[in-house]
Amino acid sequence: MSSKPTATPAPLSGRMIVLGVTGSIAAFKAVDVTSRLVQAGATVEVVMTEAATKFIGPLTFRGITGREPYVDLWATASPHAEPHVVLGRSADLYLIVPASASTMARIAHGLADDFVSLTALAMRGPVLIAPAMDALMWSNAATRANVDLLRERGIEFLGPVEGRLASGEVGAGRLMEPAAIVDHVKARIGREHGDLAGARIAVTAGGTREPADPVRFVGNRSTGKMGHALAEAARDRGADVVLITSASLAAPGATEVVQVETAHEMLAALETHVADCDALVMAAAVADYRPSESLERKQKRGGLEHWTLDLERNPDLIASIEREGLIKVAFAAETEDVLRNAAHKLVAKGAHLMVANDVSAKDAGFAVDTNRVVILDRNGGCDELPLLSKYDCSHRILDRLAALLQDRAPL
């Protein structure tokens, strides 16, 4: 059976996000956050404090969102008599970025004398705050107490992170990077609305590297793009994701990342993390063989005319991870007899789904952004997907996984 291509909607499409901007030197980064939210499909309404407008103009946000930011409480231009109430009732999420110490204090104490704090008070949905300030302001007892109070009330904090501050000093108080902030927004929207909310999913990615000496390894051509796309897509659908990866790619934000190198390290990480997972998606290209011996010192070029490596078999990771109720999705990277080999592996590895791909194709498999896969199941089902981006392909695989998880038990 072959499936028609269906485009995956952008992760925030159909979602309305209110973005609060306050008077911090990092206010210019809210422009990047806004642009990323819009590109992810969200409708963004911007509310600003008067102080924020000293750092960045409302016109910039209007240009990106196509909507007039709300700044002046007493302006009468809005079609709504009480815009804060309309925003509070209709927003899927309220994100304040950057949040100044002063605005956090006002929200903590229920003050509502500007658009940002007033909207916080009227908000029905989740509130996420990304603070930015000098390290001394962040560590000040008043700020600490306000942050504790806001956390107790269920407000989610994104950062701040350690790094270079406007003063030139290095410390805690730097705004979390805009891309990471948006990843957390996607994760939160997923947890509120996604079909994988409540599920914990382990995803493996990348080709393992099996050392021959301190500088050389036996590896393969997997880059980890498929596994990282799967982790991102699962996060966007609300799953709590642990990504066990040997790839050198940047990992998707708002996932738990465990970096490994060898098949044995990956197995150890799986044994630790799969214990509380509902599903395991094994997209990593685990080396079937490793050098029997890894030399302690670099093998010198002059020392040997021939260097023969003795290889021994690695454990079969997906077959050796067994747990009652765990749904297993395996991958088969093949260069010939793709379907026959994949069907055999589905049974041999005790997997629920087998995702097979022909890695000899130029536009699918290793190192490219697209993939063409066939999904085999235990009932003999065989779903041939067209060429898709790895992110879209991930969603089609996760559609099948979500259905299996739902059949298994309510999440």
Ligand SMILES: Cc1cc2nc3c(=O)[nH]c(=O)nc-3n(C[C@H](O)[C@H](O)[C@H](O)COP(=O)(O)O)c2cc1C
């Ligand atoms: C140049 C400059 C930079 C500032 N940067 C920050 C900052 O990064 N974080 C912060 O909490 N306050 C910062 N402040 C102080 C706030 O702008 C000030 O407390 C203001 O009243 C905050 O108003 P708001 O919370 O209504 O936006 C800065 C002030 C100035 C003059």
